[in-house]
Amino acid sequence: MEYVYAALILNESGEEINEDNLTDVLDAAGVDVEESRVKALVAALEDVDIDEAVEEAAAAPAAAAGGAAAGG
Amino acid sequence: MEYVYAALILNESGEEINEDNLTDVLDAAGVDVEESRVKALVAALEDVDIDEAVEEAAAAPAAAAGGAAAGG
Amino acid sequence: MEYVYAALILNESGEEINEDNLTDVLDAAGVDVEESRVKALVAALEDVDIDEAVEEAAAAPAAAAGGAAAGG
Amino acid sequence: MEYVYAALILNESGEEINEDNLTDVLDAAGVDVEESRVKALVAALEDVDIDEAVEEAAAAPAAAAGGAAAGG
Amino acid sequence: MEYVYAALILNESGEEINEDNLTDVLDAAGVDVEESRVKALVAALEDVDIDEAVEEAAAAPAAAAGGAAAGG
Amino acid sequence: MEYVYAALILNESGEEINEDNLTDVLDAAGVDVEESRVKALVAALEDVDIDEAVEEAAAAPAAAAGGAAAGG
Amino acid sequence: MSAEAERKTENLPQWKKEEVEELADLLEDYESVGIVGLTGIPSKQLQDMRRDLYGTAEVRVSRNTLQVRALEDAGYEDLVEHVEGHVGLVATNDNPFTLYKELEASKTPAPINEGEVAPNDIVIPEGDTGVDPGPFVGELQGIGANARIEDGSIQVMEDSTVLEAGGEVSADLANVLNELGIEPKEVGLDLRAVVAEGVLFDPEDLDIDVEAYESDVATAAARARNLAVNAEYPTASTVPTLVAKATGEAKSLGLQAAIEDEELMPDLVSKADAQLRALAAQIDDEEALPDELQD
Numbered sequence: 001m002e003y004v005y006a007a008l009i010l011n012e013s014g015e016e017i018n019e020d021n022l023t024d025v026l027d028a029a030g031v032d033v034e035e036s037r038v039k040a041l042v043a044a045l046e047d048v049d050i051d052e053a054v055e056e057a058a059a060a061p062a063a064a065a066g067g068a069a070a071g072g
Numbered sequence: 073m074e075y076v077y078a079a080l081i082l083n084e085s086g087e088e089i090n091e092d093n094l095t096d097v098l099d100a101a102g103v104d105v106e107e108s109r110v111k112a113l114v115a116a117l118e119d120v121d122i123d124e125a126v127e128e129a130a131a132a133p134a135a136a137a138g139g140a141a142a143g144g
Numbered sequence: 145m146e147y148v149y150a151a152l153i154l155n156e157s158g159e160e161i162n163e164d165n166l167t168d169v170l171d172a173a174g175v176d177v178e179e180s181r182v183k184a185l186v187a188a189l190e191d192v193d194i195d196e197a198v199e200e201a202a203a204a205p206a207a208a209a210g211g212a213a214a215g216g
Numbered sequence: 217m218e219y220v221y222a223a224l225i226l227n228e229s230g231e232e233i234n235e236d237n238l239t240d241v242l243d244a245a246g247v248d249v250e251e252s253r254v255k256a257l258v259a260a261l262e263d264v265d266i267d268e269a270v271e272e273a274a275a276a277p278a279a280a281a282g283g284a285a286a287g288g
Numbered sequence: 289m290e291y292v293y294a295a296l297i298l299n300e301s302g303e304e305i306n307e308d309n310l311t312d313v314l315d316a317a318g319v320d321v322e323e324s325r326v327k328a329l330v331a332a333l334e335d336v337d338i339d340e341a342v343e344e345a346a347a348a349p350a351a352a353a354g355g356a357a358a359g360g
Numbered sequence: 361m362e363y364v365y366a367a368l369i370l371n372e373s374g375e376e377i378n379e380d381n382l383t384d385v386l387d388a389a390g391v392d393v394e395e396s397r398v399k400a401l402v403a404a405l406e407d408v409d410i411d412e413a414v415e416e417a418a419a420a421p422a423a424a425a426g427g428a429a430a431g432g
Numbered sequence: 433m434s435a436e437a438e439r440k441t442e443n444l445p446q447w448k449k450e451e452v453e454e455l456a457d458l459l460e461d462y463e464s465v466g467i468v469g470l471t472g473i474p475s476k477q478l479q480d481m482r483r484d485l486y487g488t489a490e491v492r493v494s495r496n497t498l499q500v501r502a503l504e505d506a507g508y509e510d511l512v513e514h515v516e517g518h519v520g521l522v523a524t525n526d527n528p529f530t531l532y533k534e535l536e537a538s539k540t541p542a543p544i545n546e547g548e549v550a551p552n553d554i555v556i557p558e559g560d561t562g563v564d565p566g567p568f569v570g571e572l573q574g575i576g577a578n579a580r581i582e583d584g585s586i587q588v589m590e591d592s593t594v595l596e597a598g599g600e601v602s603a604d605l606a607n608v609l610n611e612l613g614i615e616p617k618e619v620g621l622d623l624r625a626v627v628a629e630g631v632l633f634d635p636e637d638l639d640i641d642v643e644a645y646e647s648d649v650a651t652a653a654a655r656a657r658n659l660a661v662n663a664e665y666p667t668a669s670t671v672p673t674l675v676a677k678a679t680g681e682a683k684s685l686g687l688q689a690a691i692e693d694e695e696l697m698p699d700l701v702s703k704a705d706a707q708l709r710a711l712a713a714q715i716d717d718e719e720a721l722p723d724e725l726q727d
Binding site: 290293294296297300301302303309312313315 | 369370386388390391
């Protein structure tokens with residue numbers, strides 16, 4: 001998921017989510033960057049409203065956290 | 073959440089989650105890094121097993137995708 | 145199921161969901177296409193708002209996946 | 217989701233989920249295929265048991281259907 | 289969490305949530321105050337509507353279960 | 361709730377939750393301290409397992425958020 | 433002692449002077465002073481209570497007129513109106529709320545006599561009275577208890593309130609209660625009012641709802657958690673939630689954008705499957721669907 005996290009950081013910092021920026025972030029984190037994944041990620045995010053997608057998760061923030069508990 | 077995302081990238085790449093590495097990742101993403109927040113995060117993570125936290129979150133994969141929204 | 149997936153791909157690519165297009169997609173996937181089924185599907189989808197159905201389901205897989213957990 | 221749909225059609229027709237086959241299906245559907253996404257998809261699916269993933273989702277099909285109904 | 293409690297007291301008393309005030313409150317409580325944590329808190333709270341943020345559930349594991357149930 | 365927050369700080373710092381300490385914390389926060397409320401809080405908390413109550417809140421914060429009776 | 437107080441006591445006989453002085457010392461030595469009702473406490477029990485309170489509070493009993501004088505001299509005018517009936521002074525350095533709790537906890541049940549006023553509802557509890565069949569069943573019925581003979585003894589069929597709070601105990605009721613060993617009174621030092629550091633507290637003020645405070649503690653903790661998580665302030669207790677939130681966000685984005693990530697594939701596949709089923713659910717024609725999608 002490191003590629004997705006990298007995109008999320010760029011989204012918060014307001015930088016463009018392009019191949020160069022993603023590669024820089026992942027490089028800095030010591031990730032052995034695969035160019036095709038970066039490309040694919042940029043393409044996948046092209047028409048997506050990231051803030052909206054993130055917000056949808058926020059609707060169930062703990063859902064994730066509480067998964068185990070909820071199952072019990 | 074950019075600080076947390078950065079920690080999660082480092083966690084996935086297997087790099088140590090320390091002040092220097094976090095700062096590098098955030099810098100690369102164009103984040104105006106606040107040292108104190110980096111410090112606070114590192115300190116907080118000292119007592120937390122991040123893998124466990126991630127795993128617990130993963131236990132409820134779909135919930136994050138909007139389960140709560142559907143319920144709400 | 146492959147017939148319905150083929151319809152979903154056409155829906156996303158913006159191509160018309162007609163017999164020719166469905167047959168092309170299924171052919172390309174190595175499916176031994178049954179003409180009558182293609183006809184029936186095209187007719188059946190005429191009155192369906194595919195985007196709506198798909199969107200609703202986007203919320204539901206979560207529910208589905210979570211359902212098991214919650215039930216457990 | 218068209219890339220995922222394409223993979224699932226191939227999975228059902230019993231064809232191999234490789235770059236060529238995916239590209240063929242998507243091409244036939246009029247999708248402007250991005251090679252990098254195809255590559256990334258093939259790589260990502262390498263260790264995934266698609267049938268298992270589908271079965272898990274199917275384990276709570278009522279939830280999915282019900283979700284849609286409730287939303288409708 | 290003592291730093292957060294201190295911020296909440298200041299929020300209720302109407303005093304500014306700054307480093308000096310937080311340090312005073314924590315000092316008075318016998319806390320061995322770490323400047324970086326105080327700074328980090330002030331930074332984190334800068335753009336936050338505290339009254340709103342305290343009411344917004346940050347973790348509601350029950351919601352996850354409910355979401356799934358509602359879907360079913 | 362500022363009185364309760366003050367008690368929670370003392371609880372975390374390991375200081376005794378008594379009138380003097382509570383008054384000091386609240387004073388430092390610029391609260392116009394009512395002695396009788398401090399006294400009542402001290403007496404009431406003698407019978408409350410604070411750590412347990414805090415933990416319960418962490419498990420079901422949404423439920424707890426409704427409470428606010430006495431200290432508010 | 434102030435000059436004014438000196439003057440007030442000068443007309444009293446020597447023993448009274450001494451007693452007022454003793455009371456004055458008591459009032460001066462402690463931060464909080466209150467009036468306790470002593471009605472119905474046998475003197476032996478009072479001795480025990482005073483001993484139990486040693487180190488916490490001091491109880492002094494004296495003539496009411498002398499208590500009033502001592503209170504007035506010491507500036508406790510607010511308490512004077514509570515000096516009525518059989519009362520004593522209580523003095524403590526403890527928190528008055530704590531004192532009230534301790535006094536309430538030390539109360540013990542006691543029988544109630546004919547002519548006394550019920551301090552609370554008097555209830556004959558459901559169950560076997562253990563009394564052999566006989567005229568007692570009539571006595572029970574006479575005071576309003578739902579009683580009858582069953583299985584060879586007198587049974588009360590349901591909890592029966594036989595006198596409401598404030599009612600006067602009749603001779604018959606006192607007899608029945610005595611026979612059953614029911615002690616409806618709570619006897620003990622009954623705190624009527626306290627002045628602590630200048631503030632007057634009534635029993636209603638002092639009767640704190642511990643559960644409400646407990647719920648406040650939980651609420652305060654929940655709010656702090658919410659704030660810390662929503663403001664993304666990491667602490668040992670909020671980091672797991674923040675991590676979960678971040679992974680949830682990444683997952684949500686990944687699913688929405690259909691990002692080709694290994695971790696996301698199972699969820700993407702199930703999402704596709706769910707979409708397929710949702711679409712199939714809208715299709716009426718069986719011809720159009722494979723068997724596995726038909727209802």
